[in-house]
Amino acid sequence: MLPLHDKIVAITGASGGIGEATARLLAERGAAVVLAARRGERIDAVAQDIRKEGGRALACVVDVTKADDLRRLVSTTVDRYGRIDVLLNNAGIAPISPLADLDTDGWSAMIDVNLRGMLNGVAAVLPVFREQGAGHLVSIVSVAGLTVSPSMAVYAATKNAVRTVHEGLRTESTDGVVRTTAISPGYIRTDLADSMGDPQLRERTREYMDAMGIPPAAVARAVAFAIEQPHDVEIGEINIRPTAQA
Template identity: 85%
Template sequence: MLSLRDKIVAITGASGGIGEATARLLADRGAAVVLAARRGERVDAIARDIRAAGGRAATCVIDVTRAEDLRRLVAITVDRYGRIDVLVNNAGIAPISPLADLDTEGWSAMIDVNLRGMLNGVAAALPVFREQGAGHLVSIVSVAGLAGVHPSMAVYAATKNAVRTVHEGLRVESTDGVVRTTAISPGYVRTDLADSMADPRAREQTRENMDAMGISPSAVAGAVAFAVEQPGDVEIGEINIRPTIQA
């Protein structure tokens, strides 16, 4: 595998969980990282930790539902480090509940963050990738819906599988060797994702499952690193990573 030392990586949803773990791991392996999230004080603290350990890190406060925020993230990354090699679309929410609850606000929020947020990242990064002659889009998707939709997860699974479809579309449009895409779909991971769940039963069940079988966010970060480390002519299109005991 190639070193990450020369990679410039921007990461959304980097204030905790998979995003934070990815930023820390990639920085530890030599990449320069730009941590982006709504919680500015949190990403600033993580960036200070990275720099204290000898790594390179900057921050940017964004809301992925705002296209201009993603453009600003890409611009800040390029201004600071000269280019952007990788954009990791990690921000996501899961205010899941049964469809019969008619939580239309929750449905819209998942569409806006999980799908539109990823598309905003594509729109911001793709022109820069093409201008540079190279770039890598990595999105954290989900195993939800791969083998049938679980109760209360219909809209969440729909947004995540829409992201997977967009990735495949970008892949088949990018056979000129300029843009690489990787969709990483985790199973249960020990994160605070359950905090965004509207339905108390779903929230409690998810927390129990995370406690019982969830893998560390660093495991998913390792999958990101694996994909990013590949030589420029190698594309890891999709990775599914879940606890060994998860059905």
């Protein structure tokens, strides 16, 4: 029997990168996965690939900045599979720039997607977890929040806020119903740099990713490790980065 045969997992930002890699790995290990992202055609294609390989997968178009979309993701998952065991908050953007550039639109976008999107997920799934008597919230954070680098102040702030919410939820969940796991990747070969408006920062980030980045599957394995644990074991935080990254 596959290790995750009894898990139902909804994943935001599942149209590529870490989200897609995690959906594929969890499905290989027996989980039913619900892929959520704005790019409907892309998540439809990934879900179809998973089903062709014998896995269980469903696609749901979601914009994480809209609370109604997250509620629909949770209800769609429960309607299809009877429950939701894990919500993976993975959607994120990084239109980073020096604070002196005053890119207030970029700041707002990061707050809306990286932080508010995660909170929308919490608001949608927490009542269901409580009703079920069990559930696991996993969020992709970033090592950028551990050591703040130039041009990354607001991005790091949103990621640190997610980490803080996780810790708060953990302290409020010692009744054993809800587990939380925050996973902070370093340089991973994804398309995150595409959301960066500054061409020099975008190119430099791509160079770092090409030079030292590890594949998204490395993070997917960390997600699988956390959710494979028995319910009385909580993996609170994982930092995963290339060995070459300072």
